[in-house]
Amino acid sequence: MRITMILLSLCFTLTAFAQDYKFRKVSKEELQEKFNPLDSAASATYLYKYRKTFFEYHQGKGFQLITEIHERIKIYNKEGFGYATKQVSLFNNGGHKEEINSIKAYTYNLLEGKIEEAKLTKEGMFETEKSKRLNEMKFTLPNIKEGCVVEFKYKVVSPFYSLVDDFVFQYDIPVKKLDARFEVPEYFVFKVNTKGFLPVIPKTKKKNDKITFTNKTRSSGTGIRNGITRTSYSSSDLEFIKNISSYNLTNVPALKEEPHVNSINNYRSSVKYELSYEKLPQSTIKYYSTTWEDVVKTIYKSSYFGEELNKTSYFKDEIDAVISSISDPVQRTALIFDFVKSKVKWNGYNSKYTNDGVKKAYKDQVGNVAEINLMLTSMLKYAGLNAYPVLVSTRRNGVPIFPTREGYNYVVSYVKFPEGSVLLDATNKYSTPNVLPFRALNWQGRVISENGGSTLVDLYPKEKSKNNISMMINLNEDGSISGGCRSVKTNHNALSYRERYNDANEDDFIEKLENKYSGLEISEFKVTNGLDLSKPIIESYKFVKESQADIIGDKIYFSPMFFLRTAENPFKLEKRAFPVDFGYPSTSKYRIIINLPEGYKVESVPESAAFSMPDNLGLFKFNISNNGSSIQLLIDAKINESIISPLYYDALKEYFKQIIEKENEQIVLTKV
Template sequence: MHINSTSFSIRCMTHFLLQCRLSCVVLWKVYVLSMLTFLSFNVAAQDDFKPKFGVVDRADVEMAAFQGDSSAAAVYLYDFGEVTYRYDDIRGLVMVMESWIRIKILKESALDRASVAINTYEGSGPENQELMDDIQGFTYNMENGQLVRTAMDRKSIKREKATGKYYTYKFNLANARKGSVIEYSYRRTTPLTVRDKPSPWTFQASVPSKWSEFRITIPFFLEYKTTMSGYLPLYISEQEPTDVHVGSSRLNGRGVAYRFVVKDAPAFVNEPFITTESDYLSKVNFELSVIQVPGEISKHFSNTWDDVEKTLNEANWFGVELRKSSFLKAKRDEIMQTAKTPEEKMEMAYRHLQSHMKWDGSSFLGSRDGVRKAYENKAGNATEVNLILTSLLRELDLNADPVILSTRSNGRFLKEIPLLESCNYVISHVEVAGKEYFLDATQPYAKLGLLPEHTLNGYGRLIPKKGSGRFLDIKPLDSQTKLEMVNANILPEDGSIKGNYSISFAGYEALRWRDKYVKEADDIYHEVLKKRSPEWKISNIAVKNKNEDLKGAVNVACDFELEDENASPDLFYFNPILAGRWESNPLKSKERIYPLDFTSGMSESFIGNYKLPAGYVLEEMPKAEIVSLPEKAGKFVYQVRQSGDMIQVSSVIVLSKTNFHAEEYHDVKEFFERVVQKHAQPLVIKKKAN
């Protein structure tokens, strides 16, 4: 009876897991940046660290600041997790996660770490419920020269309803204050019907970590695809065969024990020019690939991209919806009567969806209530909008297919790992006369082919109607482009500068401006312009081409007057970069281990034409500056010219490369620093001597 019960439970579990992989994959997310093969090697020569729960070093409690990062509010002294598997007569196969955290509190801002909240899933029936038990903790303080340990009051543990089928266990570490060391441990038991893989183990946090360790022992009947992501090296990486006692004679046997350690991990700082935090954090991930129980049919969960495409094309929420296009026939006929070329068909279809539908801001694969309903409601998620666009393009006899991708906030798209759950967005791909176009109709103010910045994340996968798909390089069509101009008179005797100013927004700068201000009243942007230059007296603001021609730039012009109360009639100082000035370097860190991702190229230009009054001259002509990044990745040109009573100042900053390796960080930082230095340089106008 015991063996039969086990067999029945395992069959139910494998069936459940298979169904999850086929029908529920859109709900899961996995982020992986780089692939590493974990090799077993001898670490006997390395310093190991195996503390004892309930016992801390006096030096850790006395520590006033962390030597590796004096700004740290806290530091993980020990962060440990271990996963094992066992068989339960009621719950079937379960994962058991033992966790142990020890933290040094260095600043009062980190005291919230002494209040712990852990979510658990509790579905219907014990076989679908996670259990939390063996919660214990201590706080350590120095009092009158003595190390004092305070145990956590178990009565402080609370179990509260969260949302849906989730509950939260909450507890507080007693007597925690600045200078304390706190530690706690707990055990979480998760049926494999709830989750078939361990949660990713992250070796980095928002504060430094001296020792982060993860262990897992995988029994012979489970196979996982193990991947490592991030930029920190493993201090220890071990694997060794071992005997595994799961608790069932059919399931006991051999297995493999893994141990991964990262030592002295710096705090993760959310630096500028990255995609999303999860792309950079060092972590280990597991994906179930095979479950093979003796006497039962093995189940393989590893997908190929062909499997992904087949799943999508057959899914009711994707491929089936893509083929429901009868509601578009009237619009198709209307376009066919007007358009004379395939390019016109494409543009008219794109413009129609842009104006007809409103994106609701959500990003996931699949249609909620069907594309027809979304079209009738004139609103839908990104997948619905662009599936409808693709269907309309196909109705117009154009070669159009959807492309799945991962947005920047969702994490990198990895060609090496065919997982639907890593994708959360759809755009449309069209081929006309041998030329490829990427279209996204969620953006009402984007010109044809200009993808929104959140989609510019490396690659996508084309899902064709027939045949095999392919990977596509999702590159920006345009740059972030601004041109600012000032034409002004220098009036030293009045201590003022008077003239007119204009700015032109193109490419992604135009899209950003239109997204913010097209639907706003004119005075909203007028106030923004005035706040941007509070020292200016601005009048006669005019905006041209708000959205009349999306291919063209947005143009703003105004008159201005700038007064300097400290100016002297004999000597007049002013910074000629009156607008668009780089006042600080956006790259602050001395070192960086992460690459730079600028989303798209950049072009920022400033031209200032200044007329001097009679009797005044430029005291000294500044040297021209030309700074270039290697391989024509970027260029900064600064120049001052004088012709008669006219002074022209020009600054041009161009980044043509969008991604830089960490090894190139210092070059880019120095490039920006030279821009800041030159933009801070004043001109001096003086009165000619009689």
């Protein structure tokens, strides 16, 4: 009986305020809810999420794409305050632009049993230019408190009817009710691409609709009305079939970020509508991107891409001077690569298309990704090298599984030599050949040839990034330690370190390092080869740290890795449906020598061990020895693949569990 009552109570909680989703009809029950019954850890919940995207014909303008949005969000705690801010991207191109209007938004709080409203004002709305073709409208609601409900409503009008934003059904927070609808005239045929693990099946139907045209005619009078111009109006209707797809979901679970995922958006449940072709009345069929060949040709023919590759006059003199005495192709590539990195600074914008053009970027010494790397490719081709642009989707942008023009948002350069090939990205001054910035390490890129053809290239590096750490430690009788640490990093580990160190204040950098290791005191800090990219980067310092051993009676207990040991397993899920993406293969080696305090001898040490993952995906070796006055620990840990399939998740989870257990095993010293 009690269980039945609990279930009935839960059902009531889930349905009690699922009655009215009209704008500004927020209930007291919604405001009183303390947590989501199905996800108590959620900081916020979409109580209602509505989207309708449809075509609307405007005489003189043609078809417009209209998207209407209505969202109601419950905010439980401070971690959910970010959901009170809405950001809407607005595209513009060639004098045409998207516009947002009919913005309405409110914050609701419950005070002494009454619902208090706070309205969005103009002071809370900001429009900024993100790039030449992209603006962003941001609006932030006032009076945000724990337990409040916020509600947004707005409309976006777009002349770019071929660019339909993805219909997304799963978010970082749960959704209690979601309604989405897509209406499209029969003149436009879309491919439907679905992704994610949540089963989403639309309800489809057809409906008659019509467009009314108003015709205006003028005529001159005759006889007694001679000389008077008369205006008359007439109308005509064009009837057509409208295809409607609707989605209705309830209690959609949150899709939460996990460690080592290239982009959680790759696995977010969503539907992409890609315009395949259009057949307007009394017009020929116009085809859009239906194959990767179509996509590549469309991008290459763009004046913001292919034409930019053919411009050479602006750099000829300087490049001639750079390579005049060098004939070796590899050396020429290196010289031109370094020249571009030092000449033009990245402005922080990703794009496969140029913004102001390569010539202006060269002159102003600043540009977006396309301007820098198309410029680099053009210079390499000018120097007689087999260089090609490579379309890339950044990690945050996701993996372009289906042929789509929006699937790529980045471009790098590819140079082919008889003995192999290299990938280059000049947007990062610390990047080296085949060491792309981490944001660009995302499965495969698409190499574009002059004739519009394309081939795939693996973006993940084959060579391991190394991190070799040497430590000399003096263990004191009170459990404190002092000593020196030296680390040597290569490839992506070196790139990452240089980004963090060279662009920071050194005192701030040291403070962060001390905080990372919970109160480590660092002195004599030094970095070598910070700017010499041809060599590994080396970090060294002296340190002191207290409370690194437990003193119990006449014995001392401690982990031989001290503050460097791994605290917890990053892989906590029972099962994982996504691949584990480390970005690049790596190897970490530790050589730790521990000088023991006088008057103590070794009672026990962990056993040496070695274990691996299946199919040589990972290997861990732990070797320990002692000579009475000191202990030496050697560790060699390898991840041999950039991506590990979810089929190996259990093995990977167990592998890390074994590593953590081994690193945390204790050495026991006893007083002589």
